[in-house]
Amino acid sequence: MEVILLNFFLVFIFGSIFGFSELLNRYPISKYIFKVWQSYLYIFLNGLISIFALLLIKHFRSEELNQISKIEINNIIIAGIGGMMILRSSIFSVKHRGEKVDIGLGTIAQIFLDSVEKNIVNNSAPIRFEEIEKLMEGIDFDKAKNELSTLCISSIDNFSKEDADMLTKEIENLSNLDILNKNKSLILGKNIALHCDTKILEKAIAYLGDSIKIGSVKIESEKAEDIDDWIEKLNKKQ
Amino acid sequence: MNSPKNKYPGFIDGLKASNINSYKISLNVYSEQIESNISNIINSENISLSVQDNLHKALMTIKSTVDQERTATELLQDYIKFGDLYKSISTDLYGKFDFAILKNIAINYLNIAKFTKDTRVKNLAIEIAKIIE
Numbered sequence: 001m002e003v004i005l006l007n008f009f010l011v012f013i014f015g016s017i018f019g020f021s022e023l024l025n026r027y028p029i030s031k032y033i034f035k036v037w038q039s040y041l042y043i044f045l046n047g048l049i050s051i052f053a054l055l056l057i058k059h060f061r062s063e064e065l066n067q068i069s070k071i072e073i074n075n076i077i078i079a080g081i082g083g084m085m086i087l088r089s090s091i092f093s094v095k096h097r098g099e100k101v102d103i104g105l106g107t108i109a110q111i112f113l114d115s116v117e118k119n120i121v122n123n124s125a126p127i128r129f130e131e132i133e134k135l136m137e138g139i140d141f142d143k144a145k146n147e148l149s150t151l152c153i154s155s156i157d158n159f160s161k162e163d164a165d166m167l168t169k170e171i172e173n174l175s176n177l178d179i180l181n182k183n184k185s186l187i188l189g190k191n192i193a194l195h196c197d198t199k200i201l202e203k204a205i206a207y208l209g210d211s212i213k214i215g216s217v218k219i220e221s222e223k224a225e226d227i228d229d230w231i232e233k234l235n236k237k238q
Numbered sequence: 239m240n241s242p243k244n245k246y247p248g249f250i251d252g253l254k255a256s257n258i259n260s261y262k263i264s265l266n267v268y269s270e271q272i273e274s275n276i277s278n279i280i281n282s283e284n285i286s287l288s289v290q291d292n293l294h295k296a297l298m299t300i301k302s303t304v305d306q307e308r309t310a311t312e313l314l315q316d317y318i319k320f321g322d323l324y325k326s327i328s329t330d331l332y333g334k335f336d337f338a339i340l341k342n343i344a345i346n347y348l349n350i351a352k353f354t355k356d357t358r359v360k361n362l363a364i365e366i367a368k369i370i371e
Binding site: 146149150164165168169171172175176227228230231233234235237238 | 250256257337341348352355370
């Protein structure tokens with residue numbers, strides 16, 4: 001009996017890992033996944049379906065459950081993968097108002113994933129807003145947009161080209177948007193944190209210190225090479 | 239799979255291109271003013287042929303920056319090329335021409351440096367400004 005339960009437990013774990021990896025793949029801000037109960041339910045459901053897949057394997061092979069006397073690695077792996085396939089399958093699809101609707105367990109999985117996504121977004125938004133509002137307080141958008149983004153990105157080794165292009169585009173759009181500096185800074189912080197995580201943003205802000213704050217005074221060594229000072233100097237010269 | 243080393247400079251280039259594209263209209267205005275100022279001194283008899291040749295090249299380079307088809311990277315290369323050429327003849331020009339014209343060129347190039355946010359352009363602009371200071 002213990003061996004049977006151990007097989008079920010292992011196949012449950014295996015299936016759950018598949019569910020968990022799918023959530024991780026879909027939602028880059030992984031720390032919020034665990035703040036939503038639907039995530040746990042989705043992972044649990046994946047594990048449960050894997051057990052169901054194991055039962056099906058045993059049934060179609062005409063093997064009795066009580067014949068299990070050892071850990072059946074092959075069956076566990078097949079059932080884990082099989083569970084994933086069952087949960088994402090659709091028996092057929094119908095067209096409803098011009099849209100293709102899949103009929104099968106895949107629809108249930110999608111409902112869960114949509115619900116998880118909605119809850120992750122809803123739960124994480126206010127928390128992130130509060131965190132980033134605190135971090136970006138008093139920061140000048142024009143001073144910070146290049147400094148902060150390059151510093152944060154440089155601290156990530158595997159930053160992809162797609163993410164880099166997306167962030168550049170977001171900063172460009174934000175620069176051209178006629179809204180309050182306070183608002184721009186907050187959105188800049190949110191965009192950077194989305195790609196680099198809040199911790200890196202926090203460290204970068206601490207490192208750059210007053211140089212990116214509103215009304216900051218440049219230190220003397222930088223001032224000597226400042227373009228505006230040179231323009232002023234030349235303008236005064238006759 | 240690209241290595242991280244290949245990926246990161248893409249972001250810097252993208253950011254520079256985004257800066258340049260955002261200020262393209264202003265950059266064109268500065269380029270046109272430089273072009274007009276150089277046109278005023280290019281045919282002078284006060285300068286040697288080699289200086290005149292470099293001045294002509296600088297004029298062609300700054301003219302090309304007004305072309306709408308130029309990409310941000312090409313523009314940046316043009317600004318650097320112009321800065322290099324103009325810096326090499328600035329000492330020869332200083333004292334021989336109306337200071338207001340040389341001052342205008344230097345100020346406009348400083349403004350280009352300001353909007354491109356490129357250190358190489360900035361350094362060249364400051365070196366040019368130092369010559370006529």
